Amino acid sequence: MVRTVEADSRIVIDRLLRVAGWDIEDKSQVSTEEPAADGRADYLLLDSRSRPLAVIEAKKFSVNPNLAQEQAKEYAKSIDAPYIFLSNGETIFFWDYKNSSARQVDSFYGQDDLERRNVLSKNMKPLDEIPIPDKFYYFNKEITVRPYQKEAVKAVDKAISKGKRRMLIEMATGTGKTLTIAIILKRLFEAGIVQKVLFLVDRKNLAEQAKEALAEYLKGYEPKVWYGGKPKELGRIVIGTLPTIASQLERFSPGHFDIVITDECHRSIYNIYRDLLNHFDALQIGLTATPNLGHYEYFNEKEKKLVRNTYEFYDCWNHASKSGEPTYAYDIVDGIKDGFLAKYSIYLAKTRITIQGVNYDGVDYKPSDLERKITIRS
Numbered sequence: 510m511v512r513t514v515e516a517d518s519r520i521v522i523d524r525l526l527r528v529a530g531w532d533i534e535d536k537s538q539v540s541t542e543e544p545a546a547d548g549r550a551d552y553l554l555l556d557s558r559s560r561p562l563a564v565i566e567a568k569k570f571s572v573n574p575n576l577a578q579e580q581a582k583e584y585a586k587s588i589d590a591p592y593i594f595l596s597n598g599e600t601i602f603f604w605d606y607k608n609s610s611a612r613q614v615d616s617f618y619g620q621d622d623l624e625r626r627n628v629l630s631k632n633m634k635p636l637d638e639i640p641i642p643d644k645f646y647y648f649n650k651e652i653t654v655r656p657y658q659k660e661a662v663k664a665v666d667k668a669i670s671k672g673k674r675r676m677l678i679e680m681a682t683g684t685g686k687t688l689t690i691a692i693i694l695k696r697l698f699e700a701g702i703v704q705k706v707l708f709l710v711d712r713k714n715l716a717e718q719a720k721e722a723l724a725e726y727l728k729g730y731e732p733k734v735w736y737g738g739k740p741k742e743l744g745r746i747v748i749g750t751l752p753t754i755a756s757q758l759e760r761f762s763p764g765h766f767d768i769v770i771t772d773e774c775h776r777s778i779y780n781i782y783r784d785l786l787n788h789f790d791a792l793q794i795g796l797t798a799t800p801n802l803g804h805y806e807y808f809n810e811k812e813k814k815l816v817r818n819t820y821e822f823y824d825c826w827n828h829a830s831k832s833g834e835p836t837y838a839y840d841i842v843d844g845i846k847d848g849f850l851a852k853y854s855i856y857l858a859k860t861r862i863t864i865q866g867v868n869y870d871g872v873d874y875k876p877s878d879l880e881r882k883i884t885i886r887s
Contacts, residue, residue: 515569519551521598522567526552529617529762538620545584553588556624561590563623568597575602575611582606591627603763603790605630609672614763615788622764625704629767632701636666639696647688648725655849657839658689664837665693665794669702675793676836677774677823681844682798687719690770690796691726694746698730703767703792706746708732709754709785710772716748719772723748755785763790775799775819783822794836795823 526533531554533539543553545564552565566581568574574595581593585606593604594617603618604611608630618626641662644653661678668676680686697703708723710716716734723732723746733744736753747766766789774795786793797819820826820833827834844850866875867883874883 515567518569518596518598519567522552522565522596525596525598525601525617530619530621531617543584543588546587548580548584550581550584550588553590554594554620554623556627557620561588562620562627563592563594563618564588564590565594565596565617568595570597570599572597574600578604578606578611591630592623612674612790614790616763618764618790619762622762626764626767629701629704634700636670636696636700636702639699641696642692645726652688654692655685657843657847657849658685658692661689661837661839662693662696666696668836669792673824673836674791675795675823675825677795677797677820677825677833679797679799679835679838679840681839681841681850683850684839684844686772686796686798687722688726690794691723693794694723694730694768694770695727697768698727698745704745705766706768706770707754707766707789707791708746708748708770708772709751710748711751713750715772716750719748751782751785755782758785758788761789763788765789766791768792768794771795773797773799774823775816786822793823795819 523533526539531539533541537559538555540553540555541551543550543564545553550564551567553561554563554565556562564581564585566574566577566584568577574597577595578593581595581604585591585593591605591607593606593611595602595604595611601614601617602611603614641659642654644651646652657680661680665676665678678686678689680689694703694706708719710719713736716736720732720734723730727746730746731744732746732748735743735747735749769786769789769791771786771793775797799816799819816833817826820835823836825833825835841850845852863876863879866873866878868874869883
C-alpha cells in the first residue's frame with residue numbers, strides 16, 4: 510500500500526490553484542501557514558487589496574476534507590476570512606460558512622470571482638422588497654403579467670429564500686417561459702443577488718431568440734450571444750450554446766456566473782453537458798415545456814428515466830412518492846382552461862416508413878431506429 514501524507518495533497522492543491530489563476534508564489538495573493546486561532550491555516554487566499562478572502566484547509570488524500578469544518582471555521586473567523594475551501598487534492602468543498610452549508614465544487618474559484626461574490630453578498634436585499642410588475646412595455650406594446658407568471662416568480666423567490674440552489678420551472682409552449690425568466694432575472698439583479706448570468710440553449714437560433722426577448726425586457730444589462738470562437742467581451746448576461754460553452758469551460762472558474770438558466774433542460778443534463786452544469790457553483794434554474802407525465806404512460810423506459818433524472822438534477826424528485834415536484838408547473842391543460850392557449854385536436858397520421866421502417870444503403874432499419882440510428886432528411 511502506498512502511504513500518502515498531507516504534503517502530497519498540497520502538491521495537487523498548488524497545481525489546482527495555479528489552474529484557477531492564483532500565483533501561489535505571490536504572497537499578496539496566497540499566504541501559507543498563516544497564524545490563526547490556535548494553529549495555522551494551510552493557505553489564505555487574499556483579494557486584490559491583500560485582504561483575507563478564503564482559508565484553505567488541506568488534508569491528505571485518504572481523509573474526507575469535510576471533516577475539518579470546525580477547525581477551518583475557527584481559523585477563518587480569527588482571520589476574518591468570509592469563505593473556506595476544504596480539500597484533499599481530489600475533492601474540494603466551498604463553504605460560505607456565515608450563510609450556507611459546505612458544498613462540493615469542481616475547482617477553486619479565481620480571485621476575481623471570489624472577490625466579486627464577497628462584494629455582492631454584502632449588498633443583497635430581500636426579494637420581498639422588490640415588487641413583481643403588473644404591467645410593462647415590451648416592443649412598444651403594453652403587456653400585462655399573467656397570474657401564472659407571477660406565481661412562477663413567487664415560487665422561485667420562496668425557493669431562493671429557503672436556500673435552495675436548483676429550481677425547475679415547467680411551463681407549456683406558448684406560455685412565455687423566456688419572458689417569465691426575464692422578470693425573475695431583473696428582480697434578482699435589483700436585489701443584488703446576481704450580477705452575472707449564463708443562459709444556455711442547444712441551438713444558435715434559440716440563442717438569438719433569447720437575446721431578442723431578454724434585451725428588450727432587460728435594457729441596460731447587455732445580453733451577449735456566444736457561439737463558435739471566443740468572444741471579444743462577455744456581457745452581464747451571456748447566452749451561449751451548450752457545445753460552445755462546454756468546449757471552452759476552462760476559461761471559467763466555478764464562481765464566474767451567479768445563476769445558470771438552462772432552456773429545454775431535459776435535453777441538457779447528460780454526458781458532457783451535465784458536467785458543464787455541475788461545473789458552475791451557481792443558482793440553477795431549468796426551463797422545460799415537458800411535464801411530468803404523472804399517470805400517463807411513458808413511451809419507454811428511456812423516456813421515463815430522462816424525466817426522472819431531470820427532476821433529480823434540480824432536486825425536485827420525491828423519492829417517497831416516486832414523482833417529480835417542480836418548483837413551479839403550468840401545463841397545457843391549465844393554459845387552455847384559463848384561456849391563454851387555444852384548444853387543439855389530435856390527428857394521428859401513420860406512414861409506410863413509421864409502420865415498416867426503411868431500407869437505406871442496403872441496411873434495414875426498424876421504425877424504432879428512426880431518429881436514433883438514422884435520420885431521414887427532407
